[in-house]
Amino acid sequence: MKDDVIIPISIDWNKEEVVDVVNFYDSIDKAYRKGVEKEALLKLYRRFKEVVPGKDEEKQSFKEYEKQTNQSPYHVVKKAKESEEKMIIM
Incomplete structure (x- = not known):
């Protein structure tokens, strides 16, 4: 993930929730860079x-992330849900 990306988080979340959301967005980045396991991504999305x-709130969060990275969490998750492949590569 680029160093200058500000992950959209809420001050109302606890530390575990922040870590889980950051891990989800990290998996989105991995899907674009080298690929990510479908089941791992979907598990992170369910937690997200x-x-x-x-x-x-989800749409706003995705939009903020996409604006910074040009990576679409929506399209990654959609592909993971619809794909028969074990790896999701964008």
Whole structure:
């Protein structure tokens, strides 16, 4: 992940939730750089949805991340959900 990326987090989250969201976004970055295991990505996404349950909050978070990185979390997750492949590579 680029060093200058500011991961969208909330001050209301505890340390574990922040770490889990950062790990999810790290897996998005890996999907673009070298690929990520589908099941690992989906597990991280499920945890992300526990921390960020609202659709509007998710969209805003994805938009902030994509604006900085040109990487679409939405498209990575969509590909993971629809793909039969074990590795997700963007």
